Amino acid sequence: MAETLILILTEKIASALADQLEKQFDSLYGLQQELLTQVRGRMSQIKMEFEVIKGFLIYIGTRKENNEILDAWVKEVRELAFEAETIMDHYTYIWADQRHSSNVSRWYHINNQLQEISNRLHRLGEMKQQYDIKTTKGSQSKIAIERHQDLTRSSRVIDEETILGTEEYEKDLKSWLKGGQTDVAHSKRILISVSGPVGIGKTTLVSKVYRSTMIRESFGCRAWVNVSRTYKVEDLHRRIVRELFKGQKGEIPQRLDTMDSTELKKILDEFLGNMRYLIVLDDMRDQNVWKEKLENFIPDNNCGSRIIMTTQSVHVASLAGEDRIMQVKKLGEQDALYLFCRKAFQRHDTEECPTELMEQARNISKMCDGLPLAVVSMGNYLSLREKTILEWKKLEEDLNWILNNNVDFDLMKSVLKLSFDSLPGYLKTCFLYCGIFPDSHLIKRKRLIRLWIAEGFIQDRGRRTAEDVAEDNLHELIKRNMLEVQDTNDSGRVRTCKISAIMRQLIISKSEQEDFYVVFEDAEKSYEGNARRFSVKSSNNSIPFGISSIQNLRSWIHFGTGEPPLQSGFKLLRVLDLQGVPLIKGLPKEIFNLFNLHYLGLRNTSIKRLSTSIKRLVNLQTLDLAFTNIKELPDGIVKLRRLRHLFVYKIVDRTYQSFCYFLGFPALRGICDLKELHTLQSVEVSKDILRNLKKMSQLRSFRIMKVRAEHYSDLSKAIETMVNLRRLDIVGAKSDEALDMTCEIVPPQSLEKLTFRAKLMTLPTWISSLRNLAWVRLCWCSLPPEQDFLPSLGGLHSLVFLLLINAHNGSELSFKNGSFLRLKDLRIVDMKNLKEIKVESGALNELRHLNLVRCEGLTNAPKGILSLKNLENVHLENMKREFVDQLWQTESDNHPMLRAVNIVRQDSKWELKSLGKFRSNLMGYDDQNRENS
Template sequence: MAEATIVAALRVLGELTNEVAKLAISKFSRLCSTYKNLEANINNIGSELRVMQGFLDGIEMDDQSNKPQVAWIKEVHELANHIEDIVSEFAYLINNQMFDGISVYVTKLFKDPKLLVDLKRIASQLLEAETRLVNLARMKERWVPTTNVSTGENSNYSNEYSYKMAISAHFIDKDQIVGIKNNSGKLTSWLNSKNLELSVISVWGMGGAGKTTLVTNVFKREKNNFDCHAWINVSQSYTVDNVLHNIIYEICKEGQKNSINTGNKDLRELKEIVVKLLKEKKYLIVLDDMWDIKAFQDIRDTFVNDHRGSRIMITSRIANVASLAPERNRLELKRLPELDSWDLFCKKAFPIERNHECPPTLKKWAKEIVSKCDGLPLALVSLGGVLSCSEKTESEWRRVHDQLTWELDNNPNLDPLKNILNLSFKRLPKYLKNCFLHCSLFPEDFLLPRKKLLRLWIAEGFIQQKGRSTLEEVAEGYLMELIHCSMLQIAKKNEFGRVKRCQMHDTVRELALSLCRKENFGLLHEDNNSENIDCSSRRLSLIKLRETFMHDVCLPKLRTFMLVDDDVLSSPLLSMVFDKSRYLTVLDLEELPIETVPNAIGDLFNLRYLGLRNTKVKSLPKSMKKLYNLQTLDLNCSQIQNLPDGIAELKKLRHLFAEVVVDPTYRSFRTCTGISLPKGIFYLKDLQTIQALESNAMVVRELGNLTQLRSFRIRNVKENHSVELCKSLSKMSFLSYLSIYASDEKEILQMEGLNLPQLQKLDLCGKLKETMLESPLFKISGNSIQTLLLGWSQLQNDPLPSLSHCRNLTYLYLKRVYEGQQLIFKAGWFPKLKRLDLVLMPNLIQVEMEQGTMASLEGIWLWELKQLMEVPKGIEHLISLKWMGCRDMPVDFGGLAEGTHQLFHFTCRVF
């Protein structure tokens, strides 16, 4: 993990390489002859760090037996953190003084002695850091053995436990295997399929999910149905030669083993032998624990297809590797159900008890421990094994539960679990490791919101620019990589099918928290004992704290502070943050009951993310203009209505959230309001998000300057704004989400001139002319729109025939859209629609679904349709329907809706 710390230090060093900063450093060096070599010193620091990073990439970081190496890595880690702090402040002081040009900057140096003193101090610290780096390099040569480099004899250390677990799986008693019956049946049917083509079958899931155990069970039972068979463990450090040698050894009959000499064969000859052995045979080969598609591609040409029903089975933790098999032959192992988890745990924890019954006195803590395992078979087996040898007392079992992170670190009986999970972490590219660890700084079972998570990663500096992609697009790619590597799990998808919330498995989270503490990456604090907090902590996430907690803590190196608890006294908290943690990058005070933000916030020169969502803050101080690095400002549901003019100086601002919900029932027309912005903000070229903005003549005129906007909400739009608003919006070639609310329900939104072919999500709330649905916005942009929310349109004609041209819709929300009495969804309409909401249509008396309409629909929401006395006609034709929700409907409607479940399988929810 120290290599990830170096990445952070190198990133901030990069901030000193832009032309303006280099010019300022040059001028500064001339003013202070003592530091005339400052630019060279900075370059030397970068060079030393890059070499150290290369060295750390090539060693086994978890080999605790090499004590000098462990101590040296800790020194590197601390120095890299120190360099990051120094350079962050140096970059800020240089860049923040450069707005008026280099000549004015030099004048400021002479007129501001404090600034000059600060620059001299930081320059001295950089020189000292370079000296320390040189000394560390010499220390490594003197004291740190290099036999553990990846090219050495211990390079397979990472795979040792994975290999041992694979062997052990072959000797598990079938009576000890739980919850595999259905999956075993699937694999058996795929193996014995009548299809005689050579086919690939894949089983994938997170480490410890039971992939090897499942496949072993099937392999042992079915292998004799094949002419020959082989079980090959493909480790991360595989070689093609070694894999081929093992295949030859496994498929040779006993009499052949000595007759085939593979010792001096080259790669071509080895492949020829494999082809010869497999030719005209029905064979079964298992490639266990494969990490890379290339491993399969390297040997694929040896797998003969003689149309005899041969099969290749692959197990992997990686989704991309699993995709080597056709989708019909892929099996993802999910968590064990609750009953199976309990059964497996009890078999291991109470091996000699009658029927493996758990004593009543232990049941509470046994249930808690099983819950921690979260359906992961290896965790259940490992913890069950540990507890089978412990005292059968409530206090002992409670201790194991409360100290699970410590047990993972220190109990050798849990090494199989720790090392299997560790292997997944070490396999991650270094650019993903910080992102993964960051996810553990949220409470257990917390659903991580995708968009916020990505913005936090960007603020932390974890995301590197790639080509023309935005940082947000790169960050989303990182998130999907973690999901495909089984390090995170999808908890919820949006209507587009994109990840909306994800989750970290409880046992994986315990591992991550252990690594966070060990590497001083961050701390999730869940108790009232401030003594557990290291003063050198870089990241702190608080869940619970007592009144005096913050008085006891000094965190001068803190980079990230996140609050996940709204029951906190604000005064000592803010005092700690602003007075003692000047290097803060992320400050998330969501739901903290504070009313003011201290003027001292301007001293947080490194701040990139400020979260004040759901607070009682009414205004921001003028010092906000000093937050030169701020990227995200989240004021949603605060009480702020105006922003200070200085916000327009925040040149790096990317996301601004400032919408207030004024009607939480969402019954009225004006449910939300936006914020008034200073004129200069329309020249912030990096802005991608504004949610939401109050409209006026100046706003709609200047809005076209924000050509990078991806997501935009505007409120209080008047009819006479429409033409200028369409003109400005049409300049936004990246806009994917647009929300427009009229000033009141009588105001007409004339958006006929708007054409945004890339738009994916559209909200229009206001009166519409009948011709609006025939405009380019729906005829052309309709091909890309996936989510459509129309409110208070008050149309006299049925809107469905026009909206049916939006064939890619996945979510359709219609509120007070139609004044008529009947809506008919005809065959073939809305083929991809997954959710339909019909709300507040006072005259609607009938809804009809023809056979073949909305073939993908999963849910219907009906709300305040006072004249709708019967369940939608033809609802039985919706073959994909899973639920129907009802609220504020006629008295008898709930009973009718509840009765529809007898017609087909779906759940009706009445509110």
């Protein structure tokens, strides 16, 4: 973690030395400029020294040795980095504070502090030499290897008979190992992967099969090798040779410990000869270990040999053929409860849970998130405790303390810690940060990404934006099974994810130990430490903490209804996220002195206006005012030159039936000068914005409202320049004013989401050229009856979502053969003249969800609906009774999935006929609280 802190520090120093500040520096004169010259020189020197230390820390981080002197030295480095970071934050604060005509005294203070940092860095270097602080010479520390092996052996003997639901896995694995070929003895070697999150039981499963009599008799020799990401190539090769010889009870070659890889391969080739072998590579974490170190080293002797890899990583698992990848699933709720009770009551005559403890048993087993290792650890712990509600509630209410102070959880903690330790430094910080979200709170992708960037964890990388890099980091954590996806959109993109409750408690403990953040989840907790971040879940207005805590604070993230202490003077705050706090109706003036603020989240609060002093927050990157009572913005917004994301809109009609169901904000003169703006939602059109919109080529998400017919020509020319645009919403001024979109443009091929909410004379022809377009919403377009618009959309190979609200005045929608081949979600709403829907064979092959809402002219079920073999759910709302009856009574008998039809009425006349899976977000991805959070 110390190396990650140093990374954040060096990025801050680099930012302070950047060109933008250089321009301000040139405007200074005399003593102040002389002082700043010294300050900046010291900053450069400190940055260089910390970067060298970071390299050393990354190196020793791969060694995993027990060395108290080294640990003490690293602790001193971390504390010094914290102090240096505070100085840099003060430096940035002074630059941004323009009220003082002269800051000489403050620059003197900064200069002296930096000198002290330099002196202490020098002393740390001397200490390193004096105490001979270094890692073990040569190959990786044997102690570290032995500790890793001991941990692996422990996890292999976790009560195999208690792990549930592995019978099918064992059967498949044995089948893959024995082989199905007629002449398995002369077949090629096969690579098998067994993957899943940490604690799922991968190693236990493979170990059980590995030691079975059937498998022992099927192979001439076997070896089990734990693969650490830190082994040198010779170490790994040597261990494979040693384990194979030991398995055969053969004499281990002399000089084995001094052989290089070439000699080791020669011995291995001779030893294996024509023998059928089985090698288990446990805990493989990196594809390159196989590709660069092992694939060619282990010979394929065409004897039907097998290699099994266990791994957390989806990327590593993909090294095996598609038909040889085993994904071990979590325990279901009932299986987890059953296993927990077996362990909790193992010392009783019966393993059944008494009725009075069942609620606590369910709660505790749910906390384990289906991970057998966690379930067994919890059960073992409670098997030694009194079987009372009071005793079991202690575990629920004080999980963090119990996990960290009880030997019953040592193995589980070690396994989970090993998983965390294996993360590269740039992912560790991102993953630790996920612990700030409460257990009950799903982590929303876009919100998390913007917070990571605001905290300074992620920077632009070459031509790739910080948002792109953050997206990669999130996906890598998911692929490593550190985060679990909870919801995706129809494109398969992550909407929300979560972290297991047990892992969250462990990373909260680590974060608190290192002052990374502290979590307040009850009003009774007091705090006097130096944590950089507070995560507060509270329903009252009183959070106890000391003055020193406030002075060191960089982030306040609030969950719950209690009002935070906004007037407490968080001078160096970077993140203030108050999303969903209903009591927030305004911001005190002190907030506008937070010159280091990068993120201000006020979504779903009751705030009504922003002060013109907002212009003083010159480092602000995200300003989220969605779903608030703000109707217009102060002119000072255009002074926020670093703003990347601006959200201002409010839903005024929750039925979504009116044309103007949500409001944006009037455009500010000069808003197009915000060159770093990526997201602009939702701005009303103006002459100034039309004239200058071409400047905003960096925009990625853009919603413009109150567009009139005369605006479209200028708007379309500006859209052509937005080469990075991914989402575009065009909203008309009036429902009866048609926009002429016949002019030809070359749209940005980056477009993924497109919305027209306006009356159209015709659908733009350029839509059919958008090869990446995945979402289309045509709302109140009222296209003429004679215009068949579906062919323009049907050939879009990436299209997965289509919403049609009063989109067409025709009487028929015909989905032709070969069209809409990837569409998964089709929603047809308020098509008053629609009388017939036809689906030809070969159309809508992937359709999963069909919504038909208020299409009163439809009396017959869609023709061809029986050909939609992948259809899972049909939602009907305010449809004619005869349409519903026909669909239900006739076609549902022949299409079992149509038994999930939902029939929803807005009045009490009709009863629910069936309630299946109901996707209540009618508008799709847009205009919901989850949209951008």
